[in-house]
Amino acid sequence: MTRIIITLLFLGLNVGFSQTIRVGIFSDKSIKEVEGIVGKGTYFVFKDTVQLAKLGPADVFKASYSGGMVRVVVNGVEKAKGKSIRLIQDKQEDYLQIRLIQPSSKQRSYEGDFDIEIRKEALNLVNDLDMETYLEGVVESEGGTGQKINYYKAQAVISRTYAMKNWKKHKQNGYNLCDRVHCQAYLHHRSSSITIDSAVHQTRGLIMVDQSRELYPTFFHANCGGQTSEPQYIWNEEIPNLCSFKDTFCIRTQQAKWEKRIPKDQWTKYLVDKYHFPIQDSVSFLLLQHFVQEQRAAFYLHPVYGIPLRDLREQFKLKSTFFDAKIVGEEVVLSGRGFGHGVGLCQEGAMNMAKKGYTFDQILGYYYPQMKLIDRKEFIYK
Numbered sequence: 300m301t302r303i304i305i306t307l308l309f310l311g312l313n314v315g316f317s318q319t320i321r322v323g324i325f326s327d328k329s330i331k332e333v334e335g336i337v338g339k340g341t342y343f344v345f346k347d348t349v350q351l352a353k354l355g356p357a358d359v360f361k362a363s364y365s366g367g368m369v370r371v372v373v374n375g376v377e378k379a380k381g382k383s384i385r386l387i388q389d390k391q392e393d394y395l396q397i398r399l400i401q402p403s404s405k406q407r408s409y410e411g412d413f414d415i416e417i418r419k420e421a422l423n424l425v426n427d428l429d430m431e432t433y434l435e436g437v438v439e440s441e442g443g444t445g446q447k448i449n450y451y452k453a454q455a456v457i458s459r460t461y462a463m464k465n466w467k468k469h470k471q472n473g474y475n476l477c478d479r480v481h482c483q484a485y486l487h488h489r490s491s492s493i494t495i496d497s498a499v500h501q502t503r504g505l506i507m508v509d510q511s512r513e514l515y516p517t518f519f520h521a522n523c524g525g526q527t528s529e530p531q532y533i534w535n536e537e538i539p540n541l542c543s544f545k546d547t548f549c550i551r552t553q554q555a556k557w558e559k560r561i562p563k564d565q566w567t568k569y570l571v572d573k574y575h576f577p578i579q580d581s582v583s584f585l586l587l588q589h590f591v592q593e594q595r596a597a598f599y600l601h602p603v604y605g606i607p608l609r610d611l612r613e614q615f616k617l618k619s620t621f622f623d624a625k626i627v628g629e630e631v632v633l634s635g636r637g638f639g640h641g642v643g644l645c646q647e648g649a650m651n652m653a654k655k656g657y658t659f660d661q662i663l664g665y666y667y668p669q670m671k672l673i674d675r676k677e678f679i680y681k
């Protein structure tokens with residue numbers, strides 16, 4: 300009896316968090332018509348509790364926006380119109396190949412169930428699927444191919460933690476996360492990579508928390524250029540646990556260095572117009588000739604001029620704020636390091652750590668100091 304009660308209590312604690320996630324797919328499109336073909340297995344089409352059709356591999360399902368309703372057509376025959384249509388898979392590995400007809404898109408494959416609803420005179424397409432299956436798709440979309448398993452394991456923990464932290468980000472759209480980089484890129488159901496699938500599987504349920512057991516901030520970027528950024532320099536706010544440090548793992552990697560030339564007039568005009576830079580002043584003029592960042596700085600030239608490097612990055616579409624600048628003839632030559640905002644984990648550094656044999660928890664511990672790994676079932680929303 301005691302044992303049953305303990306088991307029930309244990310289950311009770313665990314049901315606080317759903318094992319599935321709702322992801323808005325093709326979320327940047329105003330969808331008028333979509334086509335679904337079964338890639339594997341069987342799908343059942345429902346309107347409320349009524350089964351409209353059973354789809355096998357040869358069947359063609361179409362849904363279109365029709366006067367405020369979803370119009371369902373199977374193999375050329377209209378089945379129904381409704382406010383909300385649900386497609387349910389028979390077995391977990393069954394998947395649909397989905398393609399937009401209007402506007403048109405390439406075909407992509409997705410596992411799990413689907414909800415098609417009306418939103419803003421278009422179809423809202425939601426993929427309702429197992430969290431870990433979703434993560435396989437995310438890790439491939441975010442992390443690319445050809446990396447070591449420990450890199451993917453680190454990425455899987457980051458993406459899982461991110462999903463938990465942003466669970467309500469798209470509440471008003473009827474799903475948890477969208478499929479764009481706005482949240483996390485999720486472009487198809489599962490990778491063809493066994494390495495990625497096993498990375499997700501081997502870290503099943505693991506998330507990062509800080510010392511107060513809050514979900515850890517999961518910022519990452521392509522390459523820090525040898526030093527990560529101070530969050531305050533980038534977003535004007537401090538982020539607990541994350542501060543700048545020297546990263547020795549990314550120095551000789553692909554995106555470690557860049558160069559860009561900008562017409563001198565354009566550069567100085569921006570400084571004068573926007574920040575009233577005193578170009579007539581001889582000391583200021585001299586400073587402008589050669590600017591060096593040995594360490595990452597917040598401001599260009601000197602803080603006294605109040606020109607944030609992040610503004611220059613945005614204005615001139617620079618890869619990073621970590622650059623030196625000197626005037627050569629009629630041009631400003633920028634020699635930069637790194638790619639991205641530089642806060643948190645440096646992807647190319649992490650890839651290199653994995654190549655050198657570091658484990659995923661060592662990689663995460665290096666870029667996210669004080670982080671602790673726990674099972675997401677142990678996490679309690681406060």
Ligand SMILES: [Zn+2]
Pocket residue numbers: 468469476477478479481482483
């Ligand atoms: Zn989003």
Ligand SMILES: [Zn+2]
Pocket residue numbers: 522523524525526546548549550645647648
């Ligand atoms: Zn780095």
